[in-house]
Each structure stands twice: as C-alpha cells, then as structure tokens.
Amino acid sequence: MGVMYKSYKNLYKDSVSLMQISAALLNYEGVLNATVAMQTEANLQRAQASGLNLDLKESPNDLLIACELADDSNFDEIIAFVDDKLFAKVTTDNTKKSRHIGSIAQAKEELDDANLALISVAGRYAIAEALKALGQNLNVMIFSDNVSEDDELMLKQEAKKRDLLLMGPDCGTAIINGKPLAFANRVNLGSIGVIGASGTGTQEVTCAISNLGAGISQAIGTGGRDLHEKIGAITTLYAIDLLEQDEKTKTIVVISKPPAKSIAAKVIERLKQVKKDVVVHFVGNNDFYQENNIYFTRSLLETAKVACDLNQGRKISVQDKEQINVSTDRLLKAIYCGGTFCAEAQNLALKANLKIVSNVPIDNACKYDGNDHDMHAFFDMGDDEFTNGRPHPMIDPFERNAMIKKQMENEKTAVILFDVVLGYGASLNPIDDLVEIIKSNTRSDLNFVCNVCGTDLDIQNREDIINRLSQVNVKVATSNEQAVMTALSLL
Amino acid sequence: MNNLFSQELKVISSGLHDFATNLQQEQVSVCEVDFAPTCNANQEDALALAKLMQSEKVKQANEIAAERYLNSNPCLEGVAIASEVIEGLQNTKRILHSGPPIAFEDMCGPMQGAICGAIVYEGWASDVDAAFELVKKGEVVTDACHHHSCVGPMAGIISPSMPVFIVKNKEYGNVSYSNFNEGLGKVLRFGANGSEVIDRLNFMRDVLYVALKEALKLCGSIEIKPLIAQALSMGDECHNRNAAATGLLLKILAPKLARVKDGDKALEFISANDHFFLNISMAACKCMLDAAANVKNSTMVVAMARNGVNFGIRVSGLADKWYQAPANFIKGLYFPGFSEADANPDLGDSAITETAGIGGFAMAAAPAIVKFVGGTTQDAVQNSINMQEICLKEHPSFNLPALNFAGSACCIDILKVLDRNVLPIINTGIAHKQAGVGQIGAGITNAPLDCFINALRDFKEE
Structure with a gap:
C-alpha cells in the first residue's frame, strides 16, 4: 500500500508523547514503518532517513502521522487508532501504591515496635535473615532447618550478646x-x-x-x-x-x-x-x-x-509402668509425622524387647536401609528421606498415607500405629484421605491405633477428628505413650 | 533483661505466608516480608551482607561520609583549558573518557569514534583513520575521567585543549571538572567525528570559552546547589531535563555575557541547548561526592559511571577501586526509525547525578519527561519513593514538590541496595551503537546488581 500520511494543523504535542504513539503504531498489524511527530525539518529528515519518502515541507506547528503500510491494511483504521491515543482523556491515578516490603529492615520500619521475627525461609537463607533480625533488636524464631551447627552457634552467641531470645533453627513450635x-x-x-x-x-x-x-x-x-x-x-x-x-x-x-x-x-x-x-x-x-x-x-x-x-x-x-513382653511374628508398623513421637515409641518398643528398625533409630534399633526386613518398623515421615521434596507430612500427609497403604499390603503387619497432629500450620484436612484408605482394609486381623495431638480449641477440632477415626475402627489413644502401649498389646 | 513477655507480641514474618495469616487470626500485628534471596542467592555473600549490616563502625563511617556529601558547597569558579588545570593532560597525549577505565579495543563504537574525533581536534592526526592507528599503537593513551577529577556525559571525552568548567567545593577545597555540552545533532559525545563536529568544538574553544571566561570573571563564584534546588521545583531532575536550570544559569550569565566580546554568540549557543547546565550539574555532583570518598568503613556509593560496555561503581570505604558489571540496555522510547537493536548499552558519567540523589532519584520533580519511564506522574513519584529505600539520607535542600517537598533520596548504601533488592534507577539518553549516529532515544535503566555484590565481596571492616 506504500507510504501514507496525514497532517493535523496547529496541533502541538510534546515529543515524548509522540514517541510513545510512534512506538505503539509500529506494533500495529500491517504497519511496516511509522512516525508520529511534529512536522519539523529535523523530523522530516529523520523520517526520510528511516525510509519514509515524504515530499513534504517543514511546518513545525503541524503534527504529522506517516506510515508505510502492508498492502491489505486500512489507513483509516490506523488514523483512528492514532487519534484514540492523541486525544485520549487523561486519567489521574492518585492511589498510592503500598510499599513493597522485601527485607526485615523495611518491615521493622513499617512495624517499628515489632519484637519477634518468625523466619521460615529456606535454611540456606535463614542464617543471614536471622542475623539481620537480631541486628534490628528482634527476638527470633527460626522455623527453617538445614542450618549448620556452626551457624547455629554463631547466631545463638549473637543473640545472647544482645540479650535476645533465639528459638531454633528447626524450631517447629512456640507459644x-x-x-x-x-x-x-x-x-x-x-x-x-x-x-x-x-x-x-x-x-x-x-x-x-x-x-x-x-x-x-x-x-x-x-x-x-x-x-x-x-x-x-x-x-x-x-x-x-x-x-x-x-x-x-x-x-x-x-x-x-x-x-x-x-x-x-x-x-x-x-x-x-x-x-x-x-x-x-x-x-x-x-x-x-x-x-x-x-x-x-x-x-x-x-x-x-x-x-x-x-x-x-x-x-x-x-x-x-507395666512391663510388656511381646514375642510374635506379627509386626507393628509405626508411621509418624512427629519425630519425638517416633523416638518415644522406639524407646517403649525396645523396653518391650522388640527388635525394631527405624529411619531415625535410637539406642540399639536397626537403621532402616530401604527395607524393613520383616521387623517392627518405626518411620519418621518428616525426615528428609521421606519428604521427597514435598512439604512436611503434617502439612501434606500424602507420603505418610502412601506408607500406611504400603504397610497394609504386608500380610505380616498386625498393627499400624500413626499420629495425627492438629493445630496451626498443620493440614486443615489431615485425615480425609486416610479415612478412605483405612476403610479399604479387608483384613480383620489388622488393627489401627492412633494418637491425636491437639486440643478442641484447634481449628481441626480434636474431638471431631477422634470421632471420625473411631467410626472406621481406629483405636484412638489419649497420648502417644498410650497409643504405643495399646499397639503393643495388640501384637 | 529481655522484656518480651511483658509486651504485646508483634511479629515480622519472613517465609511461609500461612504463618503470618495464622498470627493475624489470633489478633497479632504482623508485618510480612515478601522474601526473595539477596545477592543473587549466594549464601556466603548474603551472610557477609548480614554481618556488615550489624557493624557499628560501618554505621558511623556512613554517617561521616553522608555528612561530608551534604555539607559540600560546589561553586562554579570559572573555565579553563583542560591542560591548564588537569595534571594528567599536561605533556602527555592523553584523552579522558567516561565510565570505568577500558582498553581502546574493548570500547564501544561511539567511544572509539569520539576518541578519534578528539585526536583530530587536537591536531595529533589529520583524519580519523590516522587517529585510529595512533591510539592503537599506544601513541595516544586513554584514561577514565573520574581518575582526573573529571566527568563527562555519554562518551565523556576530554582532551588537553578542550575548555572545562572548574567547580570547587568551598567547604572541603576539592575541585572537579567537566567539559562543555555541545548541544544536539552531530556531536562528539555520541561518537560523531566529522568536520562539523570538529568545527563546533573549535567554536566552543575559540569563541564560547573566551566569552564565558570573561563573563564568569564578572559573575564571581556561582553556587550550584541553589540552582539545582530551584530547578527541581521547576520541572528539572538535572539529568535528562535541564531546561529550567539552563535558564536559571543563563539569567546569571546573560547580563555579563552582554558586556563581553562575542557574548551574543555565546548567548545564542547556550540558549539553543536545554542541556547546557547538565555538565555543570555533573561536575557539582562529582565535587560533592568526592568529598565523601575514602571514608574508612563507609559503604556509601560515591560514583556510578558507564563506559558503554561496563557499569562501574566506587564505594567510599573501598578507596578508588571500581566494581564493575556489564552495562545494561535502556528501557525507553526511540526516535522514529530506531529500535532497541540499534542501541548501545548504558553510557556516560552522567549517572553521577543519580549518585548524588538527583536525575532518576528526583524523577518526581520532572513530570514533563515521565513518559520516558513508561507512563504516569505516579510512576515518577514511585521511582523517587523507591530510591529512599536504598539511601542513607534525604537531601535537605533538594526538595521534591510532588513528595510534599520531601528531600530527594541521596547517599546510596550498597548494603541497603543488596538487602532490599532495589537497584539505583538511572535516567539516560540512548546512544546509537555505531559511532557518529548520535542520540536515538531516552529512557531509564538500573545499575547492575553485580557491581554491588563485587563491592561487598571486597569490603572488610577495619
């Protein structure tokens, strides 16, 4: 279609606005080259140099739209497009953007009487962030793990020097x-x-x-x-x-x-x-x-x-405490979210003279090597070995549920012991999938025992969870210790 | 003793969003940090940063450096031929350029072109090709302006017989220099080096310089800070827009120029160039920041400059070393017929204005050019507000009307830049990557993060 142009008489717009319109026009379909500019000598020369052949005289008070177009394009449409921009009504935006808070220092400026920093960024970043928080005179709770013991010592010494409380690293809970x-x-x-x-x-x-x-x-x-x-x-x-x-x-x-x-x-x-x-x-x-x-x-x-x-x-x-002695081929499989529960359970099992295996063994428990060798097994599903890049099983019970399902398939499994942890941070639906899995059990000689850690004040409501588990014949204990003893008595 | 238990718990939460939400459900005041790893996610650097942020020595040193910058009083004392006042340009065939130092063969096109033009201008070679050979053979040497108390926009070329402004710090005695602004069109600072360029440079030395020298003698010393302050309230940010400041300077110069030989020609020249004040603004910024340099343990930035290949910064507590990274391209608007493909990366010493808290940092002052930053006056205001995040001070006299006359953010702290992941913003012209084509647009860019990381790595608290 070639080069087309249109002039507006005595229309002045500043060059920056016009450059913006030129830029928009260049992106318009069918526009091969374009300029929107005041019709000055310099601008005409620039247009010429860019390949827009215009046989025009300078007329500095006029506004020029010139473009080279593909064959099938419509110049009127393009003029309408430019007009929209040239004569657009300006809206003033008076809403102030809120400040982006990307650092602890900025947060302290915003909330200047803050007294505690809760840090749950990835462990490799947590050390620096905790140090910055201490520098802001904040007590610190580091939820993050994967912080080396040397770094932990450095942070704790710094906190002590500043008379501040430093909880963690790997501090999962505090009130x-x-x-x-x-x-x-x-x-x-x-x-x-x-x-x-x-x-x-x-x-x-x-x-x-x-x-x-x-x-x-x-x-x-x-x-x-x-x-x-x-x-x-x-x-x-x-x-x-x-x-x-x-x-x-x-x-x-x-x-x-x-x-x-x-x-x-x-x-x-x-x-x-x-x-x-x-x-x-x-x-x-x-x-x-x-x-x-x-x-x-x-x-x-x-x-x-x-x-x-x-x-x-x-x-x-x-x-x-009653001394239970269990000697049987029927196996206990304990599948925990809580690491301390797993340790406590192992201790009770060892006292009952069970030969046990665990991914986090205590005392003379055997180390789990991917195979539980037909022993009583105690799994801490929150250990890195099992999280598989997913969140902790308290947040996302998927891997824990998968392990329960796997152990149900083992004919020698007599008791499956597990925990459900409630409260803030934990899954809001911790047993929905699990109840379905347990319902699918067809073996009458397989028992389920559970400890629910939580209170009725928790969002998930302890009583409600206990009721739902009881309905699928899970024996719900009032503590981890009691749950373990119940499980042992069922072997 | 820690009295946490007797206070209302107020929490800053960085990391999992749910933790902050849970606390809010319990009616706890929470400020959430939208955390992103600092220092390009390098753990060692991030820890070094956190440790330096604890340092009282650094805090004190920064206070000293910032005070020196703020107390400075740069004054235009006169003009001179460069070789008369700059030692490095005496008895040596040396040409100064913008940015951190760089070997001639590694320079960008516009800078090579400008250096060859300056060689012809000096009469060391008869044409540009011969000039090219001279500098390749090492018979003409080059160095960074900043190493000789100088600054220059774009290619930033200062050769021995060019006229320069002399800006003296009345508070601390240090002096800085800048070349004269050539105006628009075919100009040396964009790498043009044809005869019209040399003719204009000759005019500037033979006519403009002589007239200005006489006029400035009549004026006496001219304080620059009040001019900048006034211009900020008249729509300049004194980097990409200098229309008001040039007018203000002209108001001082005009009655004197009217009395000296060729004063009319000087008046015509200055009046035709809205950017005439830019080079004086730059020299004044350099003058104020040099006073803040070399304060032991200070993490304040005292120079940002680009040579079209690399962006370099200097930090007060790190002596005169440069910390560099590849210069960014500029996001901006292009003159008709040009696009990003034609653009040279960021170029020039003019980022000294941002280092001093004007230019991009004072964007809120210059609504007339906000469209270069992509839109509304609100964006311009936001840019100025964002720069407060990385600065130690708000300038008491560089006030921004759009921010209710808050001071423009100044005294950039590398620790704040890194901790807050906010990069200094720079308003700048865009040069064509080929020598001699000239300016093809304008826009904004950022100082590269790696400059600040490199400086951090070198920083040792003493």
Whole structure:
C-alpha cells in the first residue's frame, strides 16, 4: 500500500508523547514503518532517513502521522487508532501504591515496635535473615532447618550478646504471650512454662496440659540441637532465665530428645537454682524420680500430668509402668509425622524387647536401609528421606498415607500405629484421605491405633477428628505413650 | 533483661505466608516480608551482607561520609583549558573518557569514534583513520575521567585543549571538572567525528570559552546547589531535563555575557541547548561526592559511571577501586526509525547525578519527561519513593514538590541496595551503537546488581 500520511494543523504535542504513539503504531498489524511527530525539518529528515519518502515541507506547528503500510491494511483504521491515543482523556491515578516490603529492615520500619521475627525461609537463607533480625533488636524464631551447627552457634552467641531470645533453627513450635507460632496448638493459658528442644514433643505436652485442665504461660522452642555439646544449651539456659523471672510462670517444664550428658548436667544444675517446680523429660529416660525441685519423667504424657499436679498443688500421682513382653511374628508398623513421637515409641518398643528398625533409630534399633526386613518398623515421615521434596507430612500427609497403604499390603503387619497432629500450620484436612484408605482394609486381623495431638480449641477440632477415626475402627489413644502401649498389646 | 513477655507480641514474618495469616487470626500485628534471596542467592555473600549490616563502625563511617556529601558547597569558579588545570593532560597525549577505565579495543563504537574525533581536534592526526592507528599503537593513551577529577556525559571525552568548567567545593577545597555540552545533532559525545563536529568544538574553544571566561570573571563564584534546588521545583531532575536550570544559569550569565566580546554568540549557543547546565550539574555532583570518598568503613556509593560496555561503581570505604558489571540496555522510547537493536548499552558519567540523589532519584520533580519511564506522574513519584529505600539520607535542600517537598533520596548504601533488592534507577539518553549516529532515544535503566555484590565481596571492616 506504500507510504501514507496525514497532517493535523496547529496541533502541538510534546515529543515524548509522540514517541510513545510512534512506538505503539509500529506494533500495529500491517504497519511496516511509522512516525508520529511534529512536522519539523529535523523530523522530516529523520523520517526520510528511516525510509519514509515524504515530499513534504517543514511546518513545525503541524503534527504529522506517516506510515508505510502492508498492502491489505486500512489507513483509516490506523488514523483512528492514532487519534484514540492523541486525544485520549487523561486519567489521574492518585492511589498510592503500598510499599513493597522485601527485607526485615523495611518491615521493622513499617512495624517499628515489632519484637519477634518468625523466619521460615529456606535454611540456606535463614542464617543471614536471622542475623539481620537480631541486628534490628528482634527476638527470633527460626522455623527453617538445614542450618549448620556452626551457624547455629554463631547466631545463638549473637543473640545472647544482645540479650535476645533465639528459638531454633528447626524450631517447629512456640507459644509466646499466648500466641501460637508456626506449628502450634491453641491451648488454655495458664502458668506452666515449657522449654522444648523438640517440636512435636512440645505440642504433645502443651496439648496434654491444656486437655488436663491446666494452662500454658509460654512455650519456648530451642531447636533440636540446643543440648548438643557444641551449642551448650545457650537457648535453654536463656529460656530458663526468662521463665524464672516471669511472674506468670509457676511451673517449668523442660523437654528434649536425648541430650549430651555434660550439657544435661549443666542444665540440671541451673534448674536447681530456680525457685519454682520443674519437670524434666529427656526422651528415653525410664525412671521417675525427684532431685530437689526437679521431677524427672518417663513420657510426654507423664510430664504433662506431673506438671499439672505441681501447678495445681495436687499430690503427684504416677502409675507404675507395666512391663510388656511381646514375642510374635506379627509386626507393628509405626508411621509418624512427629519425630519425638517416633523416638518415644522406639524407646517403649525396645523396653518391650522388640527388635525394631527405624529411619531415625535410637539406642540399639536397626537403621532402616530401604527395607524393613520383616521387623517392627518405626518411620519418621518428616525426615528428609521421606519428604521427597514435598512439604512436611503434617502439612501434606500424602507420603505418610502412601506408607500406611504400603504397610497394609504386608500380610505380616498386625498393627499400624500413626499420629495425627492438629493445630496451626498443620493440614486443615489431615485425615480425609486416610479415612478412605483405612476403610479399604479387608483384613480383620489388622488393627489401627492412633494418637491425636491437639486440643478442641484447634481449628481441626480434636474431638471431631477422634470421632471420625473411631467410626472406621481406629483405636484412638489419649497420648502417644498410650497409643504405643495399646499397639503393643495388640501384637 | 529481655522484656518480651511483658509486651504485646508483634511479629515480622519472613517465609511461609500461612504463618503470618495464622498470627493475624489470633489478633497479632504482623508485618510480612515478601522474601526473595539477596545477592543473587549466594549464601556466603548474603551472610557477609548480614554481618556488615550489624557493624557499628560501618554505621558511623556512613554517617561521616553522608555528612561530608551534604555539607559540600560546589561553586562554579570559572573555565579553563583542560591542560591548564588537569595534571594528567599536561605533556602527555592523553584523552579522558567516561565510565570505568577500558582498553581502546574493548570500547564501544561511539567511544572509539569520539576518541578519534578528539585526536583530530587536537591536531595529533589529520583524519580519523590516522587517529585510529595512533591510539592503537599506544601513541595516544586513554584514561577514565573520574581518575582526573573529571566527568563527562555519554562518551565523556576530554582532551588537553578542550575548555572545562572548574567547580570547587568551598567547604572541603576539592575541585572537579567537566567539559562543555555541545548541544544536539552531530556531536562528539555520541561518537560523531566529522568536520562539523570538529568545527563546533573549535567554536566552543575559540569563541564560547573566551566569552564565558570573561563573563564568569564578572559573575564571581556561582553556587550550584541553589540552582539545582530551584530547578527541581521547576520541572528539572538535572539529568535528562535541564531546561529550567539552563535558564536559571543563563539569567546569571546573560547580563555579563552582554558586556563581553562575542557574548551574543555565546548567548545564542547556550540558549539553543536545554542541556547546557547538565555538565555543570555533573561536575557539582562529582565535587560533592568526592568529598565523601575514602571514608574508612563507609559503604556509601560515591560514583556510578558507564563506559558503554561496563557499569562501574566506587564505594567510599573501598578507596578508588571500581566494581564493575556489564552495562545494561535502556528501557525507553526511540526516535522514529530506531529500535532497541540499534542501541548501545548504558553510557556516560552522567549517572553521577543519580549518585548524588538527583536525575532518576528526583524523577518526581520532572513530570514533563515521565513518559520516558513508561507512563504516569505516579510512576515518577514511585521511582523517587523507591530510591529512599536504598539511601542513607534525604537531601535537605533538594526538595521534591510532588513528595510534599520531601528531600530527594541521596547517599546510596550498597548494603541497603543488596538487602532490599532495589537497584539505583538511572535516567539516560540512548546512544546509537555505531559511532557518529548520535542520540536515538531516552529512557531509564538500573545499575547492575553485580557491581554491588563485587563491592561487598571486597569490603572488610577495619
């Protein structure tokens, strides 16, 4: 169709606006080359140089639209398109964009009286972010895992220097000033302060305390390695300081997976100086005893019970444990979301002289190598080995359900033991798929036993979950310990 | 002792969105961080950044550097022939160029063309081809303007017999220089080097310079900061738009030029070029920022400059070293007949204006050119607001009417750039990649992230 043009007399537009229109016109279908410009000598020369042959004289007050068009295009349409842009009504946008908050420093500027940073970014980034949060004078909870022990030590020393609380890394749960952080349950508030070096252990104890009618003042997570030799219980000792001084805390509970001996001794020494009752549970401890103000317990449930008794001024009542001896070819398959539950279950099974295998073995349990060799098996599905890049099974129970299905297919499986963890952070529909899987069971000699960790205050509602599980003949226990004992008795 | 338990819990949450939502359901005040990995997701760099952010020494050093910048008082003292005042241009066939230093063979087309043009202008070679041979043989050497207290827009060419502005810092005594702005059309700074270019350069030396020299003697010292401040309230950002500032300067110069020989020609020349003030603005910015350079432990940026191949920054606490990355292309609008395919990457020392908190940082002041940044005045305001994220100060006298007269953000901190993932924005002209074609558009670009990461890696707290 060749070069076409149109001039508007005495129409002035600034060159930048016209360049924008030119740019739009060049993208218009069928436009091979174009310019929209004031008809000045310079612009005519530019047009010429770009291949638009126009036999026009300069006329600087006129606006020129010139374009080279493909054969099938319609110049009138193109003029209409340009007119729309030339004479468009300007709308003013007075809405201020809200600030993009991409860093902790910016967040602190926005919420200048913030006092805690909850960090759940990927572990490799969490160290720097936690350090920045400490620099902003914030207490810090690091939910992220995959932080090296050296980095953990560095962060904890920095926090101590600044008189700040650093929970984690790999701190899954905490309740601060009554508010649940990360994976935490809604519990009754009260005057029992919990220090937990394990996530689900803390959840189980805080839920049990709440379900037993007492309440929580604070639940402080330390991260699973705090009682390692290298870390030296920096956070645990700092948390003891805080709870010792906290007037709302009458009773202190300390829970940990098996600690380094020397560090445990250091913590116990410190606790002896506290003028409050203390309950200590190191997973794997098999004796109930008292030293000064400290009560050592044998299970998470017992920990909660003793703490409630002390807190409410009752006489402590602990039951003697019955010794179960199981010798049978019928197998127990325990499939856990909670790591501490898995450890506690192994301990109880070993005491019953079971030969067991686990992906996270304790004491003389065998290491799982992809095959459970017809042994009693204890799986921590939250371990990296099983998450397969999916979220933790508490958030997404898919892999856990798949494992339950797999174990159901093994004829030697007599009991499937599992846990359901409720609360914030956990799946909102933790058992929907599982109930269907269990319903599909046709074997009358296969039993299901479950512990539901949660409270009726939780969004998922503990009572409702228990009812639904009971309807498909799952034996629901009131604690992990009880669930394990029930499972063992069914072998 | 930590009194967390006696306060209302208020949380900053970085990471899983659900955690923030859950807390909000429990009536906790939460500010959520939209986290993205810093430092190109390099863990070591991110940790080094976090550690430096803790440093009190760095904070104190930045305060000193920023104060020196803010206290500076750059004044136009006069004009001179470059070799009279710049030691590096005495007794040596040396030509200065924009950006970080670069070997001649690695330079972009416009810069090579401009250097050859300057050699012809100096009379060291009879034509451009001969000039090319001279510089290839090493008989003419090149160096960065910044190494000689100079700055120049685009190719930034300063050769010994070119006239320069002398800008002196009345507070600290340091001096900086810039060449004269040639105006539009075929010009050396875009790599043109034909006879009309040389003729214009000759005119600038033989007529304009002589008249200006006399007129400036009559004016006495001219403070530059008030001119910039005034121009910001008149629609300039003093990088891509200098219409108001040039007018203000002309107002001072005109009565004096009217009294000197060839004053009419000088007045005509200046009046025809809205960007005449740009080079003075640049020299003043350089002058203020040089005063903030070399403060031990300071992470403040004291120069950003581009040679058309690489973008370089200098950081106060890192002496005179350059930290470089490939220069970006410019997002912008093109003159008819040109497109991004014709464009040279980012070029020129003029990013010294952004380093000093004007130019792109003061975009809110210049609604007339906001369309270069893709749209509305609101976008321009937003750009100026965004730059507050990465700066240590708001300038007390460079006020932006559109931001309720808040000061323009100034004193860029590399730590803030990296922590907040916000890059300095730069308003700039676009040069054709071939020497001599000239300006083909204008737009905005960013300083590349890698410059800041490279500087971070070299930074050691002392």
